[in-house]
Amino acid sequence: MNRRTFLKSFVAVFICKWMPGIALAGTSTNPLPRRSTNKRTTIQRAMARQSGFTTDMHGDVMLSAGDYRLLCTLTKRIARLQVSAGHGNFAVMDFDTALNHAHYDPHIGSFTRAETDFMEEIFHQDARLYGFMGRKPLQQITDSVQKQEFVRIPGTGNYLFTGRSLATYRRMSGDVGNELILTSGIRGIPKQFYLFFRKAVRTKGNMSLASRSLAPPGYSFHGISDFDVGSVRLGSDNFTRLFTRTDVFKKLQDLDYVHLRYTERNHLGVRFEPWHIKVI
Numbered sequence: 001m002n003r004r005t006f007l008k009s010f011v012a013v014f015i016c017k018w019m020p021g022i023a024l025a026g027t028s029t030n031p032l033p034r035r036s037t038n039k040r041t042t043i044q045r046a047m048a049r050q051s052g053f054t055t056d057m058h059g060d061v062m063l064s065a066g067d068y069r070l071l072c073t074l075t076k077r078i079a080r081l082q083v084s085a086g087h088g089n090f091a092v093m094d095f096d097t098a099l100n101h102a103h104y105d106p107h108i109g110s111f112t113r114a115e116t117d118f119m120e121e122i123f124h125q126d127a128r129l130y131g132f133m134g135r136k137p138l139q140q141i142t143d144s145v146q147k148q149e150f151v152r153i154p155g156t157g158n159y160l161f162t163g164r165s166l167a168t169y170r171r172m173s174g175d176v177g178n179e180l181i182l183t184s185g186i187r188g189i190p191k192q193f194y195l196f197f198r199k200a201v202r203t204k205g206n207m208s209l210a211s212r213s214l215a216p217p218g219y220s221f222h223g224i225s226d227f228d229v230g231s232v233r234l235g236s237d238n239f240t241r242l243f244t245r246t247d248v249f250k251k252l253q254d255l256d257y258v259h260l261r262y263t264e265r266n267h268l269g270v271r272f273e274p275w276h277i278k279v280i
């Protein structure tokens with residue numbers, strides 16, 4: 001099938017035999033939301049999505065069986081790429097470099113034409129199709145971060161943009177103390193592909209469900225400014241509501257220059273993320 005036409009069928013909700021654990025997500029097609037949609041209805045939908053970030057919902061958009069198989073193979077290839085390049089390097093890697101790196105490393109293997117076409121389709125897909133209503137700060141799949149634009153934050157394995165991001169993080173560290181840690185910084189396009197695809201594999205191809213807790217590639221503000229913080233004591237639970245019980249979060253609430261990208265009652269169709277710092 002021509003990749004350019006696959007998105008037309010993409011909106012159909014598939015319930016397949018190879019998805020033994022998947023719940024019935026819906027039975028109708030889910031056309032692109034139109035701008036003329038009643039604003040209150042749009043907001044209500046977005047807020048309903050917020051609370052359903054762990055479960056399938058009626059009208060969710062799912063991949064076809066064939067595309068889900070491709071997604072699984074592709075995600076494994078990107079995982080090998082991340083190991084080969086190193087997590088830090090991979091986080092700031094651009095798309096073309098990722099393709100080249102894979103091509104010359106036999107342990108990764110070149111991305112196939114079907115895989116690169118799939119990534120292009122996903123990147124250029126309007127995420128409102130999934131119910132994700134956030135803005136898209138990166139418009140080109142080849143958008144890259146220049147070396148002079150970022151610095152490594154010691155002890156974290158993460159990078160931050162110099163300028164406002166770095167200044168905000170340092171100010172926060174000074175005000176909150178050593179308990180505050182950087183848990184995720186800059187994410188280039190390939191890194192966001194990997195995180196979003198890994199989530200979509202776990203959701204059995206439910207792209208809407210994946211987008212309720214991870215911005216699709218191009219839509220993440222980690223690509224231009226934002227970063228995540230946590231408490232040194234919490235580990236992976238920093239990305240859960242447990243973070244709101246920590247002293248770090250309580251101290252952050254008192255800082256008037258700290259703002260969250262995805263607030264508790266946001267209208268973007270994204271879960272509450274008390275750890276995600278909005279920079280611009």
Ligand SMILES: [Zn+2]
Pocket residue numbers: 184222226227228275276277
């Ligand atoms: Zn984040």
